[in-house]
Amino acid sequence: MVSTMSVLPRLETDGERCRDTGGVVTIDEAVFAEAMLASYRRAIASVAAASGDIRAAALRLAAIWRAGGRLIYAGAGSSGLAAAEDAAELPGTFGLDESRIAIVLPGGTTEPFRIDGVAEDDAAAGEHAITGLGDLSHDAVIVVSASGSTPFTVAAAAAARRRGAFVIGIAHRQGSPLLVGADASILLDSGEEALRGSTRLAAGVAQKAALGMLSSLMGFELGHIHRGLMVNLKADNAKLRERARGIVATIAGVSDAEAEAALREASGEVKPAILIACGVVSMSEAVAWLAAAEGRIDDALSRACARANGIKGEGPNKGA
16 A cells, blocks of 8 residues: 555545645545545436436437437547447447447547547537538437537537437536537536546446446337347357357247257347247248337247237238
């Protein structure tokens, strides 16, 4: 442990700030660590307080995606990186078409881990980046800023709204320009940082949690989550192929070998493989049942099983 000239018993609860009382004041790293943990707890509490707004926004995102719209993430600095991370996970986790997902960062995405502080102040660049995406009238734009007033980010949000996008603003200051100008505002009142001004910490935790809830609830509404499992994942490596096999085996109640065979017949697609493993349908029928159920595996299973057991009901192509 590093020796200190003066150890404070605690940091102030209104923001863990340390006042200099005339001499050099330092704190024990264990005290600072506890202050950080306290700020993280406040961050998660702020997400809980905003859960109603997050759920409402997620439903709108699902409707926009289902109608063929794009999902665009925008931000600058550490907030931009949090947004980019969430966007990058969606194709693998939920099987979403990556051509319909865009990320807007200062300077583009060629060097995503190089944070250019000067570029964050370039409002014209934020507007230009959004304008380059063309017509946004069918799209959703998620914009993240800790302060809610970053010029690049606020300009991007305003430009997106002018071009007809549904804009979701995520920020940590009530009444900030980003929240005021958004169609759906998510306020994360996470309080001051233990490390003053470093918004990658508590604010970053809140942003990560809120973005994860937003996109995961969208995935849930789209039918890509069943029994807490990722039933629409893109199995493009060995780890995910093993996970897909386990998901099929768990939901269909079959062996790993049977799950593997079903996945082969379904060309690696998890939802059709579940139906095939249940022994109810062929691949072509599985696709039809899923289309009739709007992609929801629980609904497709119940419909297909009822049909197989001779229970009167609509077939998969009813109304097609």
